[in-house]
Amino acid sequence: MARLILDGRILPLREEESVLECLLRHDVEVNYGCQAGVCQSCMLQSEGDLPEEAQKGLKETLRVQNYFLACQCQPQNDLVIKIPAKENFQAEVVSLERLTPEVVRLRLSVPEGFQYHPGQFLNLFHADQTRSYSLASLPNEPFLELHIRRVPGGLFSRWIFQRLTEGNRVEIGPAQGECFYTEGLPEQPILMIGTGTGLAPLYGILRDALTHGHEGDIRLYHGSSTPEGLYLQEELERLSSEHSNFSYVPCLSRGPAIEGVRSGRAVEIALAEHPDLKGWRVFLCGNPDMVKSAQRGCFLSGTSVRDIYTDPFLPAA
Ligand SMILES: Cc1cc2nc3c(=O)[nH]c(=O)nc-3n(C[C@H](O)[C@H](O)[C@H](O)COP(=O)(O)OP(=O)(O)OC[C@H]3O[C@@H](n4cnc5c(N)ncnc54)[C@H](O)[C@@H]3O)c2cc1C
Known part of the structure; x- marks a missing residue:
């Protein structure tokens, strides 16, 4: 043995x-x-x-x-x-803002030496447990931004929504993951599909690409089952009016139709509107089942495996 x-x-x-x-x-x-x-x-x-x-x-x-x-x-x-030396950091809660009743925007101070690409994730430590959260901020911003969804009965959700306040100190790990924008191929079209707080990494990646002067089309499909779940709508609409190569498509999977919002699942709508994805770069974030089916769909529509970046929000074991 x-x-x-x-x-x-x-x-x-x-x-x-x-x-x-x-x-x-x-x-x-x-x-x-x-x-x-x-x-x-x-x-x-x-x-x-x-x-x-x-x-x-x-x-x-x-x-x-x-x-x-x-x-x-x-x-x-x-x-x-x-076991590699622990490289954790201490950060301070700068602000906590409810973006919707179910999503909080948590901003932390940037610890010295903390480096990251927007869209990567960090691990947050609390009560001897760890959860991962994606980075929506840009490195030149004076805070780390996380979007956290309330999960019924969730240990971290309850702590963050009910206990955490400005000025508290938290322990975080270094940035990890490979779901982020890389320079090179500035003309390559980009498709982004996210559900719920899967928008957090996409919001970071999108702004990173625009800041780097990405020239190819960037299409962001954000899906939710409730109208409130389509958070940051105004901000995304503003970005799309400022950048002619960026379009934002909010999608609602349930309930009555709403003007300016597509009815149906984001993944199905995005794939139906892009039957040929050869040569595209794709980012898929959020619900693990959505990520899996979108990954398959994009591959079948021609995207090369190495151009598909995913961040499935798997629950902690
Ligand atoms: C790489 C990565 C990045 C992530 N980024 C984000 C992010 O940016 N924003 C964010 O909000 N979350 C993100 N997550 C999910 C996050 O790490 C936690 O799993 C989530 O916040 C729930 O933790 P909790 O302690 O509140 O719930 P837990 O105490 O872990 O779970 C409570 C109960 O809810 C169930 N549960 C947990 N998550 C879900 C879910 N999504 N849907 C249905 N049931 C669930 C559990 O199985 C358990 O029964 C990410 C996960 C990964 C792996």
Whole structure:
């Protein structure tokens, strides 16, 4: 049976056990979140060969340094592992604003040394738990902006909506993820589809692209099941009137038709209006089922896999 070697400690692995499960069983303190290989909270470093799936989704720069995801790694041979030094930051709550009764805009101070691309996510720590939230702000703004939806019975939602106030200090992890705008190909058309607070990363990515002078068309479809869920509508309409290459399409999946809002699911409307997506760059954020079906639809409509960037908001395990 394979074993983990951590700081000279030998930890035997059970059959089909992941590195994360083994560490938790041995009471080793380790960060983790979604346990599905998405949030990357459980990233560790190894000194040996790793199974391919343990590095799936990691940037090349991390792969070559033997970083891997503990939740996705089931070693067949002994593996020497290291827990990277914790690089967390303290931030202060600058403001909390209800954008709708169900969505709060949380602004945090930018800790020294915190670097990010709009659209990446950070992990927020509270009560020995971790949740991921996407960055809607731009690095030149004097705050980090998060949009947080109220989840009934949710631990973090309740804390943020009911307890957190201006001036409180919170612990956050470094920015992670690969769902962000990159320069180069300024003429490439961009399609964005988001549901609910999936708008947060898209709002950051959109403004980043416009700030970099992106010239190709940018089409943003934002879906909600309620009219209030279509938050930041005025701001997005303003951006679309200022930038002729940007169009904003709010979509309502339920209820009576509203002027200026398309009726139906954002993903279905966006795909029907773009039957040929060859050469497009695509960003998909929010509900995991929507992201999955949009990813498939975009691929079938011609988008190259490497041009599809996703941020499924998976609940913490
Ligand atoms: C990469 C990433 C980025 C994310 N970015 C954002 C963001 O920008 N804004 C944002 O609001 N959220 C975002 N999320 C989701 C966020 O991390 C939390 O999962 C969410 O806020 C719920 O946490 P909670 O502690 O309130 O609820 P929990 O205590 O975790 O859950 C309470 C109950 O609700 C269920 N539940 C949790 N989430 C959902 C859901 N979405 N739909 C239905 N049931 C659910 C749980 O299974 C559980 O039964 C992101 C997730 C990931 C992985």
